[in-house]
Amino acid sequence: MNLKSLFLQHVGQTSMTPLMLEVAHAEGMYITETSGKKYLDLISGFSVSSLGHRHPRVVEAIKTQADLYLHTTVYGEHVQSPQVKYASKLAAILDNGLDAIYYVNSGAEAIEVAIKLGRKATHRSEIISCANAYHGSTTGAEALRSDYDFSRNFMPSLPGVRHIQFNSEADLSKITNKTACVILEPVQAEAGVISPQNNYLQKLRKRCDETGTLLFLDEIQTGFGRTGHLFAHQKYNVLPDAIMIAKGMGGGMPVGAVVASRHLLKVFADNPMLGHINTFGGHPVCIAAALANLEVLIEEKNIIGEVMHKSEYLTSRLKHDIISEVRADGLLMAVELTRPEYLMPVIKAAVQRGALIDFYLFNDRSFRLSPPLIISNYQMEEAVNILLDACTDVHA
Numbered sequence: 001m002n003l004k005s006l007f008l009q010h011v012g013q014t015s016m017t018p019l020m021l022e023v024a025h026a027e028g029m030y031i032t033e034t035s036g037k038k039y040l041d042l043i044s045g046f047s048v049s050s051l052g053h054r055h056p057r058v059v060e061a062i063k064t065q066a067d068l069y070l071h072t073t074v075y076g077e078h079v080q081s082p083q084v085k086y087a088s089k090l091a092a093i094l095d096n097g098l099d100a101i102y103y104v105n106s107g108a109e110a111i112e113v114a115i116k117l118g119r120k121a122t123h124r125s126e127i128i129s130c131a132n133a134y135h136g137s138t139t140g141a142e143a144l145r146s147d148y149d150f151s152r153n154f155m156p157s158l159p160g161v162r163h164i165q166f167n168s169e170a171d172l173s174k175i176t177n178k179t180a181c182v183i184l185e186p187v188q189a190e191a192g193v194i195s196p197q198n199n200y201l202q203k204l205r206k207r208c209d210e211t212g213t214l215l216f217l218d219e220i221q222t223g224f225g226r227t228g229h230l231f232a233h234q235k236y237n238v239l240p241d242a243i244m245i246a247k248g249m250g251g252g253m254p255v256g257a258v259v260a261s262r263h264l265l266k267v268f269a270d271n272p273m274l275g276h277i278n279t280f281g282g283h284p285v286c287i288a289a290a291l292a293n294l295e296v297l298i299e300e301k302n303i304i305g306e307v308m309h310k311s312e313y314l315t316s317r318l319k320h321d322i323i324s325e326v327r328a329d330g331l332l333m334a335v336e337l338t339r340p341e342y343l344m345p346v347i348k349a350a351v352q353r354g355a356l357i358d359f360y361l362f363n364d365r366s367f368r369l370s371p372p373l374i375i376s377n378y379q380m381e382e383a384v385n386i387l388l389d390a391c392t393d394v395h396a
């Protein structure tokens, strides 16, 4: 049997229509199939590969760390240099009181930590999240999702979760002195890229302060330069009590974290101790990769510095009879089509023509563009040509 048949037979599936791209190699902006076909990656493996695939400094850091040690013990016991260096570097870069990191392995796990952190720190149980938000697929993270059609299969859900509409000032009154924390994306990604309007995040911060509620921002998709700043909370000038990060953090390696004040994160260490524990969080190889990734993003200032310009350029070029709107927050972009029936055919046509795009979970008319931040002018041209041709294929 060939690899594709074995994949379908033995690897757990998430849909009836997997893309089935058989990966041979990935480098920079491109993923190459075993057939030799090369794809321009316009989604960065879902907002992960901000520096492109296999950035040399990330690969080098992985190799160097692999020669020293891999897992030595459960998270939180041994002093491992990659963890300590990363945490202190990020604290210095942020310089806003978010000076400690709790390491985990993925975005959803960071959300689980946030839910527990909010409850333990406030002695309250209610959690508020937004409609049309996706925070991960573990049970707690999934409970933050608003669409019943999906969650009904997994009931009963985590109790104590309420939803508000993103950008609705009226809904802020639903945050009360019973609310432990609000968990929200500073820019809604899976809703199809919805940016905060009219100082929404400042008003949210104010309401949280009035009610003694913690504000936790899910920067899992917006972090690491995607919106044109290292983090979106910096761009929108709001100081949360914690951010959750993952995806673009690891330079292609699996990692996640909650970044908060030392004081807040201490709640897990005491009364009783071991309030949240995990085996692999902050794995030395993953954090060595994350450190190299962060260093490149900070040192090579033009990578993040050019995000807005690239976003504006792509937006200006994506004009077609079946494109009704391009919503963008930096290089997190949603290209909205005039009709939902066009969406999947356009995605398919783009893939056939050699560019990887995809859909958003909560938007049936927009396709996802979230390219590596390193996309060059030439590759932007290549992307625009393929996307417009894909639209024409479908329109014709």
Ligand SMILES: Cc1ncc(COP(=O)(O)O)c(C=O)c1O
Pocket (backbone or CB within 6 Å): 046, 106, 107, 108, 109, 111, 134, 135, 136, 137, 185, 189, 218, 219, 220, 221, 246, 247
């Ligand atoms: C905003 C946001 N939060 C959390 C997650 C979950 O991250 P992970 O897939 O690493 O569990 C995702 C994943 O797409 C996400 O987009």
